[in-house]
Amino acid sequence: MKSTKDCNLSKSQISKMYQGMIKIRYFENKIVELYSSGKMPGIAHLYIGEEAVAVGVCANLTSRDFITSTHRGHGHVIAQGADLKKMMAEILGKKSGYCKGKGGSMHIIDMKKGILGANGIVAAGIPIATGAGYSSKFRGTDQVAVAFFGDAASNHGNFHESLNMAAAWKLPVIYVCENNLYGISVDIRKVTNTKNIANRACAYNIPGYVVDGNDVLNVYEVTKKAVERARNKMGPTLIECKTYRWKGHHLGDPGIIYRPEEERKAWMDKCPIKIFRERLLKDKVFTQDEIILFEKEVKEIIEEALDFAINSPFPGKEEAYEDVFMS
């Protein structure tokens, strides 16, 4: 992994990144508990193992920027500053949730923070982020838009159509492909003849980078270049982050039959949180005690979010008919 000394990051930025990563991990561990104990309606798609991507990318953004996310969206929205209480309440279908219990895990949206939505349709967020980029350029601001999506989405027309338009019109958009190798059970290598998805950037005459998606500092550094390029009105960038989801496609899918055991183990040994923590200790950015304190604090925040969600009421039945149209 990159040394922290190679990156121009302050101690508080680094601490925010580490805390962001464990926040995602602990939040999702809590979701696994809720699901296993039957307290959560529906399902969720877990991001565990991919935390470095969301955190490394979003560390370059402000709350004035925009992101679009995916069905596997908890990590992106947490990294972009979503309120954990409102998230947890939404996932439990409560009125106090982000979407008043109408969206659930796959549709967390925070318009005030530029989070234009997790999304239940693969690749659907890509053109929406492209439009946010069009809007930024049109309005003459320096806001950028990030589209997160998986390897499977890179075979969808939306990916190609959007990159084409963004490149043609030099839109301030960063396309972040999280290549976790599998679209549900389908191995990307079996359905795609492109070794690196980032290579597809050359078809649209834009920069494309392959990044170790488990190395948060590497993700951060490469995204930084892309964000600068976008803010300087130079146009879009494609970044492919090689990573892995530890769990199945969604809660309830063990994710075992279609993936070799050795492959999973190898990736879990490369845990993005573990390698970042080791690096921070090695570089003496934080002491072991400080790390333990971070972990304790984040666990408390997750418990508070859960308490808030559990103690919140469900929406009234009449609310099913509200919010279809703006009056």
Next chain:
Amino acid sequence: MGTMKKITYAKAISEAIDEEMEIDKNVILMGEDVGIKGGNFGQAVGLYEKYGDWRVKDTPISENSFVGLCLGAALTGLRPIVEIMYSDFLTLAMDQIANQAAKIRYMSGGQAKVPLTICTTIGMGRSTAAQHSQSLQAIVAHIPGLKVVMPSSAGEAKGLLKTAIRDDNPVVFFEHRMEFNKEYEVPEGEFTIPFGKANVVREGKDVTIVATSSQVFNAMKASDELERENIHVEIIDPRTIVPLDKLTIIQSVKKTGRLIIIDEGYERCGVPAEIAMSLQKEIFYYLDSPIERITTANVPIPFSPVLEYEIMPDEKKIFKKVIKLLKG
């Protein structure tokens, strides 16, 4: 009504867009051939020259993504009008229309505002066969979260389009292809027409005809003939299918006791079926005959004029249906 002027339906649409672009600098127009060509049917002539490449944007052939792009722009401060050349092509953008634009307000618990107008065209009569002639309003009306507008004349199109652009919800606006070059009397100056308020085009006591889009004109031609038979038709143009002004139709049927609904979409699961069912309870005891509909047959639109005219609604079919209904 104040002073009137004579302009084409295409010109009325370009005026509506032009006026709204003048008023609101965040209104943009995007789609295939809206730029230098001025729209495939001349409905955007002059806008590219006046507003430039960023506000009047020619797109690649990427319907789903440019509708999605306009949705993203709508969510972040712009007020886009996106043009889909034929309603047949709506199917290419259906994810962004039906799963995204229609749903994001609700899914977000009311956080998202989607000021997006999707303009498209419907209509047979020019031998353009099965993929350039469909009237797919029923598919759109089926999806919660979309408003559906079907203007008849040029003036209606202008007033309703201005309302659509100002609406903070996604609106799908169905223009009729056979109307673009026709001239109509349109009021001078600024005016809008509200959604959900039907227009009683002609009053009559014997039968109520609800006709959408250019079927209003077929109904008028038929009713001119029917006047000679001493049959007085009341014609209602609902203007918007979502929201639907049920009250105006109900009041009319209570007076006439008969209802025929005309729409150029396919018969099965079409707009007339929905209108009839949604009113049925309130008009049942006032009806002197079953509710009838005149639609396009449940077959793909054929090419040869002989075949095409066979399956589409026209004034003769309306005339015959009314005669049969009243005289058996």
